[in-house]
Amino acid sequence: MAVKTWFCEELTGQWRQSLPIGPALVDERSDFQHIQVFETEGFGRMLVLDGKVQCTERDEFTYHEMLAHVPMLTHPKPETVVVVGGGDGGSVREALRHPSVRKATLVEIDPQVIEVARQWLPTMAAGLEPGPRLEVVTRDAAEVIGSLTPQDIILVDSSDPEGPSEVLFSGEFFRSLKAALKPDGVIALQAGSPFFFGTQIAAARRELEKVFRYVRPYLVAIPTYPGGTWCLIAASDAHDPQAMSLEELRSRRQQRALELRYYSPEVHLGSMALPEFVREL
Amino acid sequence: MAVKTWFCEELTGQWRQSLPIGPALVDERSDFQHIQVFETEGFGRMLVLDGKVQCTERDEFTYHEMLAHVPMLTHPKPETVVVVGGGDGGSVREALRHPSVRKATLVEIDPQVIEVARQWLPTMAAGLEPGPRLEVVTRDAAEVIGSLTPQDIILVDSSDPEGPSEVLFSGEFFRSLKAALKPDGVIALQAGSPFFFGTQIAAARRELEKVFRYVRPYLVAIPTYPGGTWCLIAASDAHDPQAMSLEELRSRRQQRALELRYYSPEVHLGSMALPEFVREL
Numbered sequence: 001m002a003v004k005t006w007f008c009e010e011l012t013g014q015w016r017q018s019l020p021i022g023p024a025l026v027d028e029r030s031d032f033q034h035i036q037v038f039e040t041e042g043f044g045r046m047l048v049l050d051g052k053v054q055c056t057e058r059d060e061f062t063y064h065e066m067l068a069h070v071p072m073l074t075h076p077k078p079e080t081v082v083v084v085g086g087g088d089g090g091s092v093r094e095a096l097r098h099p100s101v102r103k104a105t106l107v108e109i110d111p112q113v114i115e116v117a118r119q120w121l122p123t124m125a126a127g128l129e130p131g132p133r134l135e136v137v138t139r140d141a142a143e144v145i146g147s148l149t150p151q152d153i154i155l156v157d158s159s160d161p162e163g164p165s166e167v168l169f170s171g172e173f174f175r176s177l178k179a180a181l182k183p184d185g186v187i188a189l190q191a192g193s194p195f196f197f198g199t200q201i202a203a204a205r206r207e208l209e210k211v212f213r214y215v216r217p218y219l220v221a222i223p224t225y226p227g228g229t230w231c232l233i234a235a236s237d238a239h240d241p242q243a244m245s246l247e248e249l250r251s252r253r254q255q256r257a258l259e260l261r262y263y264s265p266e267v268h269l270g271s272m273a274l275p276e277f278v279r280e281l
Numbered sequence: 282m283a284v285k286t287w288f289c290e291e292l293t294g295q296w297r298q299s300l301p302i303g304p305a306l307v308d309e310r311s312d313f314q315h316i317q318v319f320e321t322e323g324f325g326r327m328l329v330l331d332g333k334v335q336c337t338e339r340d341e342f343t344y345h346e347m348l349a350h351v352p353m354l355t356h357p358k359p360e361t362v363v364v365v366g367g368g369d370g371g372s373v374r375e376a377l378r379h380p381s382v383r384k385a386t387l388v389e390i391d392p393q394v395i396e397v398a399r400q401w402l403p404t405m406a407a408g409l410e411p412g413p414r415l416e417v418v419t420r421d422a423a424e425v426i427g428s429l430t431p432q433d434i435i436l437v438d439s440s441d442p443e444g445p446s447e448v449l450f451s452g453e454f455f456r457s458l459k460a461a462l463k464p465d466g467v468i469a470l471q472a473g474s475p476f477f478f479g480t481q482i483a484a485a486r487r488e489l490e491k492v493f494r495y496v497r498p499y500l501v502a503i504p505t506y507p508g509g510t511w512c513l514i515a516a517s518d519a520h521d522p523q524a525m526s527l528e529e530l531r532s533r534r535q536q537r538a539l540e541l542r543y544y545s546p547e548v549h550l551g552s553m554a555l556p557e558f559v560r561e562l
Contacts, residue, residue, distance in 0.1 A: 013322060015323060015324075018297040018298075042294070194502075195504045221502070221510040223510070227509050229504070260557055261558045264560075267556055270552070273548045275502065275542070275545070276542050276545055
């Protein structure tokens with residue numbers, strides 16, 4: 001009889017998801033976290049940090065496309081992009097699809113995540129291939145952010161606000177993001193599950209609204225995150241991500257020759273139509 | 282040490298969700314299926330048919346609101362509604378919120394599901410309270426549908442296309458739905474997970490397009506269905522659910538005094554902005 005090994009991720013004792021896995025390809029502890037990579041049966045390879053699924057090869061496109069392209073198509077011509085976290089490379093990969101980008105800077109606190117992705121997650125780490133447009137900084141974003149030249153786009157592709165990412169959800173960090181942006185820059189960040197982390201989403205939104213003129217939560221479907229729906233937030237002082245016209249978004253997508261599997265101009269606007277219980281958070 | 286009992290639902294060997302449960306409140310086999318009700322720790326009571334989660338008290342509003350209100354607000358004045366399946370009562374409950382409804386008919390093949398809901402799932406079975414506007418028919422919808430007087434709305438709130446619900450996904454059944462509708466009637470049905478049952482959704486869409494002029498898939502977030510996102514489809518010969526204006530939907534919602542937790546006119550249209558990989562199914 002073939003015996004399956006199951007990876008289990010538990011959500012505050014209420015709910016668990018499990019995926020059948022092969023032997024661990026990676027199972028190591030860095031200075032910051034426990035890093036694992038497994039081969040799964042239905043989702044390709046899966047990156048796990050401190051026991052939480054970060055991404056699988058099968059469904060990471062939904063999250064990474066929406067985190068990158070909503071703010072980047074809101075911006076008329078993004079030339080400089082910083083990705084905070086995102087050591088797997090998926091967000092940088094999406095950012096670099098925009099031909100106007102001259103310089104993308106990945107600020108990832110944990111160099112071991114980057115090494116692991118380069119060795120084991122090649123479809124995501126495609127974004128990490130050395131090149132003149134990419135700089136990789138392996139330091140704490142909260143320390144580095146103040147020293148950056150002003151950027152067009154900042155994507156905060158963090159893990160959840162526990163452990164090394166807790167500081168990335170503070171009002172202080174949001175103010176430092178603004179200081180690191182050009183006046184017409186746009187940011188996006190992940191804020192959690194609207195079903196399970198409503199309080200956390202509401203807190204992030206409230207803090208962002210103290211800092212940015214336009215703060216727009218939006219939703220993305222991703223089966224391997226608890227609850228299957230995740231809230232991202234885009235924010236800017238100059239460009240309202242929700243006030244974009246379909247025509248403008250279509251024109252920008254075409255000019256930038258983006259061929260995508262999740263994002264479309266219709267989805268950009270549709271994802272901001274928040275269910276009533278999310279709107280009220 | 283407190284030991285938890287976990288209910289597990291497995292999806293084709295790729296993925297599993299588990300919820301901690303108390304002792305079964307219901308655990309019986311009807312002529313059609315295995316019926317269970319459990320108290321969960323985080324989701325209230327949960328109805329399980331043949332091992333699959335049908336609804337929990339905490340998140341059923343998302344699915345039931347979207348199944349009912351998208352077609353019913355697409356219709357200018359729904360007076361007659363048939364719900365196929367839906368023995369838990371949630372869909373009828375939502376349908377009866379529309380004051381124009383004179384008659385709602387629930388056609389549920391399994392009387393034991395209705396009995397169980399009335400005893401154990403009162404928030405959903407609120408829709409099943411006897412009254413002059415409700416008729417309950419415990420027969421096979423495929424047999425009954427031909428004998429109905431023409432309806433304004435038909436909601437197919439079925440289980441998945443295995444076992445007793447398989448016939449509800451055939452071209453023949455879709456043609457019988459059309460025959461049971463007024464010329465300007467609107468239907469909606471559940472079609473499955475866009476991540477896991479793409480082939481099934483594509484097949485249902487193709488068959489519906491042979492029968493109805495307007496066929497509009499749309500998505501709803503529901504954490505306890507595998508993958509967390511579900512595809513519903515609305516269809517009609519007279520009213521295009523996607524061509525509604527926000528103003529008209531708002532006006533209808535207000536006239537009907539609908540106070541909802543998921544559906545809004547914005548969500549109605551936004552839910553039809555399908556991610557590229559779903560649009561291409």
